Amino acid sequence: MILLINTDLLVIGGGPAGMTAALKAAKRKAEVIIVERYHELGGQLTKQTHRFFGSKSEQAGTRGIDIARGLTKEIQNMSEIKVLTEATAQGYYEDKIVTVSYQNKFRKIRAKRIIIATGASEKMMLFENNDLPGVYGAGAIQTLMNLYGILPGKKVIMVGAGNIGLIVSYQLLQAGVEVKAVIEADSEIGGYLVHASKIRRTGVPIYTGHSVKSAIGESSVKGAEIIKLDENWQMITGTERFIKADTICLAVGLRPLVSLLIQADCAMVYVPELGGDVPIRDENLKTTNDQIFVAGDAAGIEEATAAMLEGEIAGLKAASEIGYLSEDVVEETRRLKRELKKLRGGPIGRKIRRGLSKVRGDDNVKKNRYSHLR
Numbered sequence: 001m002i003l004l005i006n007t008d009l010l011v012i013g014g015g016p017a018g019m020t021a022a023l024k025a026a027k028r029k030a031e032v033i034i035v036e037r038y039h040e041l042g043g044q045l046t047k048q049t050h051r052f053f054g055s056k057s058e059q060a061g062t063r064g065i066d067i068a069r070g071l072t073k074e075i076q077n078m079s080e081i082k083v084l085t086e087a088t089a090q091g092y093y094e095d096k097i098v099t100v101s102y103q104n105k106f107r108k109i110r111a112k113r114i115i116i117a118t119g120a121s122e123k124m125m126l127f128e129n130n131d132l133p134g135v136y137g138a139g140a141i142q143t144l145m146n147l148y149g150i151l152p153g154k155k156v157i158m159v160g161a162g163n164i165g166l167i168v169s170y171q172l173l174q175a176g177v178e179v180k181a182v183i184e185a186d187s188e189i190g191g192y193l194v195h196a197s198k199i200r201r202t203g204v205p206i207y208t209g210h211s212v213k214s215a216i217g218e219s220s221v222k223g224a225e226i227i228k229l230d231e232n233w234q235m236i237t238g239t240e241r242f243i244k245a246d247t248i249c250l251a252v253g254l255r256p257l258v259s260l261l262i263q264a265d266c267a268m269v270y271v272p273e274l275g276g277d278v279p280i281r282d283e284n285l286k287t288t289n290d291q292i293f294v295a296g297d298a299a300g301i302e303e304a305t306a307a308m309l310e311g312e313i314a315g316l317k318a319a320s321e322i323g324y325l326s327e328d329v330v331e332e333t334r335r336l337k338r339e340l341k342k343l344r345g346g347p348i349g350r351k352i353r354r355g356l357s358k359v360r361g362d363d364n365v366k367k368n369r370y371s372h373l374r
């Protein structure tokens with residue numbers, strides 16, 4: 001027989017969005033369970049040894065790992081929060097039940113409200129031989145180096161000049177790895193110029209308007225053939241060039257992890273600016289399933305600062321809907337929304353603002369296009 005656990009709020013995913021959501025709700029006295037498939041809380045932050053960019057009020061300047069440690073400590077001190085690590089939410093079923101695999105057994109959790117904060121997965125890139133050993137995602141390289149102290153290789157080609165590609169390149173350089181080049185398909189560098197300048201100062205070339213045509217090697221990567229792209233991102237034959245390397249690192253974007261949202265029949269919409277399919281939600285992060293909220297990268301690829309603010313808004317709103325009302329809810333929610341707006345203001349937030357305009361409002365509400373699969 002499968003054990004059934006009842007709780008006020010179930011938070012799926014223990015990254016920055018899930019942790020702040022749980023804290024905000026628990027501080028209003030809601031009973032919370034966090035399920036996290038990894039062995040510790042923190043999500044992406046557990047790999048982020050660099051000092052954070054983003055909003056000052058949301059811990060810019062602090063290292064990601066230290067933000068994770070601080071939030072984890074706060075959670076450990078809250079008797080209202082129960083944390084299940086190495087626990088994976090597998091499915092959302094009728095009667096509002098989530099099944100979770102934990103300690104080699106299935107548990108059922110029934111919650112009054114659920115916050116899905118499952119983060120994102122890395123995008124893959126198509127090129128010849130992309131399955132050769134030595135081709136990694138940037139997340140895997142960060143995990144190897146920053147969690148386990150293992151170098152992925154000696155000579156790396158980085159693909160992608162967004163913030164992740166630039167930061168991981170710098171971390172590789174700091175670890176003594178030779179970064180042969182950063183390759184970027186776009187005509188411009190996507191990441192902050194401060195990160196790009198740091199890389200350039202070390203002598204690493206950044207080739208914009210280029211891509212990888214093929215990985216070269218028999219049993220493992222020995223190099224890559226890179227090629228120039230035209231303005232439509234088509235390869236220009238005759239511009240191929242070989243770069244010798246033992247590792248190709250792909251930092252070509254993230255995709256929101258939304259399978260549980262799709263399964264729970266939340267209406268979805270495809271928004272390239274937010275990384276792919278995302279759930280339609282209102283300004284409190286409530287999806288079209290009345291029981292379910294979303295927060296963080298699962299709602300659209302952004303940054304940890306935005307994920308933490310979204311988590312707080314969702315946690316606060318979920319607790320009030322369950323019945324844990326407090327006098328300051330309205331003012332506190334307004335403050336958090338103001339912070340988010342500020343964070344997304346200016347030229348850097350333009351893409352996010354454009355993306356968000358597509359996920360709100362009745363005009364955009366489409367039926368879940370995966371419904372037929374259920």
Ligand SMILES: Cc1cc2nc3c(=O)[nH]c(=O)nc-3n(C[C@H](O)[C@H](O)[C@H](O)COP(=O)(O)OP(=O)(O)OC[C@H]3O[C@@H](n4cnc5c(N)ncnc54)[C@H](O)[C@@H]3O)c2cc1C
Nearest residue numbers: 013015016017037043044053088089119296297303304305
């Ligand atoms: C190299 C790099 C550098 C970055 N630098 C910065 C920076 O300087 N500043 C900044 O603001 N942001 C930065 N970011 C972005 C930031 O890390 C993410 O936006 C943020 O971690 C998103 O938080 P999240 O809680 O939504 O998701 P995550 O941190 O991805 O956490 C999601 C959690 O959910 C868990 N999970 C997923 N599915 C399940 C399931 N079914 N059951 C149970 N658990 C599940 C995962 O194991 C994970 O722990 C960086 C990202 C990268 C990769």
